[in-house]
Amino acid sequence: MRYEATSVIGLELVPLPPxxxxxxxDAGAHIDLLLPGGLTRQYSLLNDPAERQRYQIAVNKDxxxxxxxxxxxxxxxxxxxxTxxxxxxxxxxxxxxxxxxxxxxxIGITPIMSMIARCRTLGLPWRLYYAARTREYxxxxxxxxxxxxxPEAQVQFNFDQAPGGKMLDLAAVLASVPAxxxxxxxxxxxxxxxxxxxxAHRPAGQVHREYFAASEAAATAGGFSVELARSGRSVQVQAGESILDCLMAIGVEPPHSCxxxxxxxxxxxxxxxxxxxRDMVLSAAEKARNDRLMICCSGAKSPRLVLDL
Ligand code: FES
Known part of the structure; x- marks a missing residue:
């Protein structure tokens, strides 16, 4: 463990022998960390993806x-x-x-650290705009x-609470980025x-984001049925429930975490x-295909959903 900034601790995780x-x-990946007390949280890996002997994460005390x-x-x-x-x-x-x-x-710098490490390995040109309250944070x-x-690198820090600092002008920054x-x-x-x-005007395939928190409320209106294609079982999702809640109530336990x-x-x-x-994982284009969903938070616009479960 290492003190990395005000309220930020870095952890190095190494495998237990043997x-x-x-x-x-790959750069940008995250892991689930199972914490004492039973909580599970997601943290981005920040080290060079070429490293196999350790994972590094950093945790901001929120x-x-x-x-x-x-x-x-x-x-x-x-x-x-x-674990x-x-x-x-x-x-x-x-x-x-x-x-x-x-x-x-x-703390959004963490997945980007591994991405920049990868860019450096491949010799890819990169730019970073990094906003924080002050340098200490x-x-x-x-x-x-x-x-x-x-070579091929450019870094601009923006410390909005430093003397003379102001918020990062993202519109101006992005206006200067080639199409x-x-x-x-x-x-x-x-x-x-x-x-x-x-x-919003850039091609969707060139715009990438990762959320640490949900900005949308889960769909809990209920009022639709879910059919599990593999087992043939079906459940009615009631108001106040997620699809995941409903499935767990009938003893089906699909993988889930956050x-x-x-x-x-x-x-x-x-x-x-x-x-x-309602998730923050799929892009707008992926959502529009309607061929997958996150069952912990998303619901249905149709009276029935058939899932590959
Ligand atoms: S459990 Fe994390 S997206 Fe559903």
Missing amino acids: LNELPAF AHSRGGSRCVHERVRVGDVL ISAPRNHFPLDESAVLQVFIAGG AAFVDTLEAWAKG DAHVYCCGPLPLLAAFEAAT REGICGTCEVRVLEGVPDH
Whole structure:
């Protein structure tokens, strides 16, 4: 464990012997961390994806913590044995892009650190705009300053609460980004909302974002049926319930983790019907295809959904 910035602790996770390697991961991936007390939280891997002997994560002590970040800061200690999931990635780097432009807010820098490491390995041109309250609140500044000296690299910090500081002008930043660049954003909801607005005119395939929190309420109106194609069972989803709640009530336990529509673990294929998407994982184009949904938070716009379960 390492102090990385005000309220940010970095953790290095290594495999327990006899294992000496961890599963490979791609830049932008995250893991589930099972915490003492039974909580499960998702954290992005921030180290170089070429590394197999360790995973690095960083955890911001969130003033509005529902227990996860407080637990990491106050209960987890050096040498503890923790259980984690294999890595999953809903925020991949498009390695074919001519220019990668990253926008990070606060602890949203974590997946972007691994993406930049990958860019450096491949020699891909990249730019980073990194917003934080002050330099003291920004993790990995020294590393990024060193990386900014390399060719193909450009880093701009924005410390809005530093003397003379102001909020990052995302619209101006994005207006300066070439049309064929790929743009990536991770950070707090207001930054992501500004990013969505400023990139609405860009091709969807070139715009990538990762949410740490849900910005949409779950669909809990109920009033539709769910049929499980593989088992032939069906359930009626009532008001106040998620599809996942309903399935668990009849003893079906599909994989799930965050239960907020941000981790992607509960994704299920839709064979018939129209989902009411509420997750933060699928892009607008993926949602429009209506061929999968996150059952922890999404509902139905049609009276019946048939799922590949
Ligand atoms: S459990 Fe995380 S998206 Fe549904």
